[in-house]
Amino acid sequence: MANLTPELEKARLQIKKMAEDYGLDFFETIFELITYDQMNQFAAYGGFPVRYPHWRFGMEYESLSKGYEYGLSKIYEMVINTDPCYAYLMEGNMLVDQKLVMAHVFGHCDFFKNNFWFSKTNRKMMDAMANHATRIRRYMDRYGVEPVENFIDRCLSIENLIDRYSVYAQKPAVAPPAELSDDESPSRPTGLLRAERSYMDKYINPPDFVREQQEAERKKAEARDSTFPARPERDVLNFLIQYGPLKPWQQDVLGIIRDEAYYFAPQGMTKIMNEGWASYWHSTMMTQQILNDSEVVDYADHHSGTVAMTPSRFNPYKVGIELFRNIEERWNKGQFGKEWNECDNFDERKHWDKKLGLGRQKIFEVRRDYNDVTFIDTFLTEDFCVQNKLFVYKFNRKTQRYEVDTRDFPLIKKQLLFQLTNWGQPIIDVVDGNYENRGELLLRHMHEGVDMQPDYMEETLKNVQALWSRPVNLLTIMDGEEKLYAFNGTDFKEFTLKTLHRGEKNETR
Amino acid sequence: MSIREDHSRFRDIIKGRIKENFKRYITHGEMIGKRDNEFVKIPIPHIDIPRFKYGPKQQGGIGQGQGNPGDPLDGGEQQPGAGQAGDNPGEHLLEVEVSFEELAEILGEQLELPRIQPKGNKAVDSTQIKYTGLAPVGPESLRHFKASYKEALKRSISSGTYDINNPIVVPIRKDLRYRAYRTIVKPQANAVVIYMMDVSGSMGDEQKEIVRLESFWINAWLKHHYKGLHTRFIIHDAAAREVDEQTFFRTSESGGTLISSAYNLCKKIIDEEYPLEDWNIYPFHFSDGDNWSSEDTQYCVKLLKEDLLRKANIFCYGQVESKYGSGQFMKDLELAFPERDKLVMSRIENRNRIPDSIKEFLGKGK
Numbered sequence: 001m002a003n004l005t006p007e008l009e010k011a012r013l014q015i016k017k018m019a020e021d022y023g024l025d026f027f028e029t030i031f032e033l034i035t036y037d038q039m040n041q042f043a044a045y046g047g048f049p050v051r052y053p054h055w056r057f058g059m060e061y062e063s064l065s066k067g068y069e070y071g072l073s074k075i076y077e078m079v080i081n082t083d084p085c086y087a088y089l090m091e092g093n094m095l096v097d098q099k100l101v102m103a104h105v106f107g108h109c110d111f112f113k114n115n116f117w118f119s120k121t122n123r124k125m126m127d128a129m130a131n132h133a134t135r136i137r138r139y140m141d142r143y144g145v146e147p148v149e150n151f152i153d154r155c156l157s158i159e160n161l162i163d164r165y166s167v168y169a170q171k172p173a174v175a176p177p178a179e180l181s182d183d184e185s186p187s188r189p190t191g192l193l194r195a196e197r198s199y200m201d202k203y204i205n206p207p208d209f210v211r212e213q214q215e216a217e218r219k220k221a222e223a224r225d226s227t228f229p230a231r232p233e234r235d236v237l238n239f240l241i242q243y244g245p246l247k248p249w250q251q252d253v254l255g256i257i258r259d260e261a262y263y264f265a266p267q268g269m270t271k272i273m274n275e276g277w278a279s280y281w282h283s284t285m286m287t288q289q290i291l292n293d294s295e296v297v298d299y300a301d302h303h304s305g306t307v308a309m310t311p312s313r314f315n316p317y318k319v320g321i322e323l324f325r326n327i328e329e330r331w332n333k334g335q336f337g338k339e340w341n342e343c344d345n346f347d348e349r350k351h352w353d354k355k356l357g358l359g360r361q362k363i364f365e366v367r368r369d370y371n372d373v374t375f376i377d378t379f380l381t382e383d384f385c386v387q388n389k390l391f392v393y394k395f396n397r398k399t400q401r402y403e404v405d406t407r408d409f410p411l412i413k414k415q416l417l418f419q420l421t422n423w424g425q426p427i428i429d430v431v432d433g434n435y436e437n438r439g440e441l442l443l444r445h446m447h448e449g450v451d452m453q454p455d456y457m458e459e460t461l462k463n464v465q466a467l468w469s470r471p472v473n474l475l476t477i478m479d480g481e482e483k484l485y486a487f488n489g490t491d492f493k494e495f496t497l498k499t500l501h502r503g504e505k506n507e508t509r
Numbered sequence: 510m511s512i513r514e515d516h517s518r519f520r521d522i523i524k525g526r527i528k529e530n531f532k533r534y535i536t537h538g539e540m541i542g543k544r545d546n547e548f549v550k551i552p553i554p555h556i557d558i559p560r561f562k563y564g565p566k567q568q569g570g571i572g573q574g575q576g577n578p579g580d581p582l583d584g585g586e587q588q589p590g591a592g593q594a595g596d597n598p599g600e601h602l603l604e605v606e607v608s609f610e611e612l613a614e615i616l617g618e619q620l621e622l623p624r625i626q627p628k629g630n631k632a633v634d635s636t637q638i639k640y641t642g643l644a645p646v647g648p649e650s651l652r653h654f655k656a657s658y659k660e661a662l663k664r665s666i667s668s669g670t671y672d673i674n675n676p677i678v679v680p681i682r683k684d685l686r687y688r689a690y691r692t693i694v695k696p697q698a699n700a701v702v703i704y705m706m707d708v709s710g711s712m713g714d715e716q717k718e719i720v721r722l723e724s725f726w727i728n729a730w731l732k733h734h735y736k737g738l739h740t741r742f743i744i745h746d747a748a749a750r751e752v753d754e755q756t757f758f759r760t761s762e763s764g765g766t767l768i769s770s771a772y773n774l775c776k777k778i779i780d781e782e783y784p785l786e787d788w789n790i791y792p793f794h795f796s797d798g799d800n801w802s803s804e805d806t807q808y809c810v811k812l813l814k815e816d817l818l819r820k821a822n823i824f825c826y827g828q829v830e831s832k833y834g835s836g837q838f839m840k841d842l843e844l845a846f847p848e849r850d851k852l853v854m855s856r857i858e859n860r861n862r863i864p865d866s867i868k869e870f871l872g873k874g875k
Contacts, residue, residue: 041512050511055522056556058515063553070551071646092648146527156558301682309573311582318573393582394569404576405569416571426561450563459534459559 003033008089011099018285019106023364026109027123028084031102039075039090040064046264047080048129052136052256053145054152076302077101081112081267083123096295097302103285107278110367115273117266117371120167125263132256139249151250155237155257157463160425162258163234164265191216232429232444236464237261239430245469254467268423269371276320277367279307283321309389314419322388323379327366328359372420380416382409418448426452431475441468445476452476461487523554531556613733640690647687656686700735700789702728703778705771707796708762709746716829720795721758723827723863730871731791741778745771747801751778765801768794768838769808776816790821793870798828798836806838810845818851825870830858 004012012031019026034042044061045051067073076097079087087105089098112118122128140148191213195201233239237258241251267274283303291299307318330336334354343349366375384390385407392415394405406412418424432442441464445452457474465472471488475497482497521527523535536555572582643656661680665671671678704724706712732738742757743749749770752760775792783790800806817824828839839854846852853873855866 044512044515053511053515053518055515055519056558057512058517058519059554059556061512061516062519063555066551066553071644072551092650094649150528153558157560160560297679297681311572311574311576314571315573389573389575391572391574391576391578392569393572395565399581402569402582404572404578404580404582406578412571415569419571424563426563428561445561453562453564456559456562460561463559 004031005033007095008033008098011095012102015099015102015106015285015290018289019103019110019281022281022285024106024110024281026085026106026113029087029105029109030084031087031089031105033089033091035091036068037065039078039088040068042088043075043078047078048126050130050133052133053140054149056156077104079105079108080126081118081121081123082126085109085112086126094298096291096298099290100282100286100299100302103282103290104278107281108274110281111270111274111277114368115266115270116369117269121263121266128259132260135252136256139253143249148253151253152257154463154466155254157460158236159257159261160423161236161428162261162265164262164269164422166235167262228433229430232431234427234429236428236430236443239433240467243433244467246467269373272316272320272323272372273367273370273375274320275317276324279317279321280324280363319388323375323384324363324366326381326384327379328363330359331362332357332359334358373417376413376416376420380413385409385412435473439470441470441472443472443474445474447477451478454478457485458487458492461485462492465489519556522556534559613729637693638690639693640688642689643686644689645683645686647689651688653686653688657684660684660686699739699787700731700791701739701741701783702731703741703743703775703790703792704757705743705745705749705775705792705794706757707746707766707768708744708760709764709766709799710762711797711799711831712761712829713831716797716831717758719829719857719860719863720827722860723857723866724793726863726867727793727870730867735789743771743774745774749774766796766799767805768796768800769805769812772809772812772817776812779820785820791823791825792817792821793825793827795827795829796838797831798838800838803841806841810842813852821851823851823853823870823873825853825855827855827857827866827870830856
């Protein structure tokens, strides 16, 4: 497997030793030397050597190949989160680049192994992916390429509708039933008014009122029992697998798409941290020990390319590495805690150094416990935003261009967190699997200030309908109005809702 | 390798061969690349699988860098609708939208052109790699030391870091140059196209544009079949001369028209440079159909009969309608050659007729 040249093998051993001395802890890491074409192919496959047949990998491959052939882009490094970890080096790169990549990769591998959010991922995904490929090929042989591919296209259209936190919740297989209510003596309803003196109770809460409240509560409970699912379900894929009228092979294919989506989910949740961590370590190792005189210029060139800032693109490498360095410095100098937070003497803050030396320890802790959202939420400071010249940009309709909107710290943080939450994608859950008591599906978009793109929404809803068979409905907000969109297999309809009560539809179109 | 399957499947979707309902999801992104000293636009077709996603309306993003509120972001996301041409005046973008190969294939499919059966030896191409130039990217093993050094030297002199007493030059990545090669195909079956055009006063700009368009497509089709296609250009009024491509389409002369002068020159070129056993010969003649005298027309007919038609695969005559031309030449030819096997004639009234005309010329598959 490993086919490194003696020179690279020497470098690998040296860097591995170094990484271990710094305290990095990783699974066995296997490096392979591959050609640019293989690199493009693996990258198109999300890092894996084998995936199920699908045109989108071909699309990815074309764009990577063209980028490479015209010298516009080049993949230096690729590493897969498995045990053992596989990492690829590209043939023909300079030795200094290869060293940098190795150091970077050990950073990633340490992160994969130790970060909490990766604790549930399947480390044998290489085998699982290959199995998925075999199964889908078999279905294609049996049912035809087109039907299977079309089905995959539909599944991919809703690939993002998973509940990425669900894997960390240790849910029992069967939830215990809700409290049993005794029909004979109904418990005291919660809607009653508060009586300070017990003898006043029958005046404050007269029997009629008590009965009324009991009745209301009973109805509520009934409604709750009759809803399905009992609680809104964010894992829409799972809901469709369980309850959608799918054929066995379709269930399996949808299951495969879901498995792979869950596998890649933690990588999406920790992009900034993961890249920041790996960059922190490659720069630490390279500059402290590995580089020799003749390599400095190339290293600096390459490194600065990686962490370069552009006005319109948020660079996770840059923000990640700077935040880790910032945390290390703050904890080394003791710039945290109540005393630090309450100090508003500029000069004092500037020269604040308690010489605690806790920085290294702290960043190792951070890499274990955080994901991007909590990382930014906890450690992004106003000073950091100013130093790194962060800003929020918005599209200006008047001038038809993107413009710098603000450099206000709370707004930057808010925007950043919004972008990171749920990968910056709308949160959608299944509210009712028997909507209108007609077996229709009701989805709800938890609107957070940004509307969905209407044409995409319509097409996606059609794909959901194809899986569910019965009509599907989607609740959302568009231009400030509550809307219900419905697709029944032939017609797409839009309703404006004045009230959200069931059954009330005011057709506007 | 299975990525090839995935890729060809993707290409099929893009070309609309399969999954026609996907057409509306296809977007055409592009990258701007640099080859030699030219900027090229590299199309990156993309199929967007629809998903629930945020619309652009209230969305913004996080950026890094200088600027005050209200300042535009440069070089960032492309703005819808706004022009995206480069801001340097000297830059021009070359589209590599479709390759010539693909173009020819599309042409062939659209016009249902039969494949050309080359005469002579079987068409066996032999390929050879030749190092022809330098590129800013490439494998280390092809690094051109001298050129890289020169670039580095240039840079250090222009940036003022060059010290004549301590002439150390440290190259950075931008300086590096690599040898670039080109694959040269040595075809066994060769073809030459000889374009002749009447440039007398009666041929206006519109007529020339028609000829230009038509010959472009003819070239595309023939190139598709003959890897080493030669093209020659002859213009004539009362006298003929050979010119390069640029001149061919630009020249406007006044004066009389002697078509035979062009045919004579064509004959001379064939006789001197293109032995029949090795070459497939395609003369195309475009004119508005006015000839100086009927004697000259007779001479042309004689030349065609006795010489050109024997040597050429086909001889194509395209008559471009113009206000001033009588169109007599075509009528004369029709009379002189009642049975036309190798002589193909086409009347091109306006631009819309170009596809039909190409079909008439190339539809015989010769």
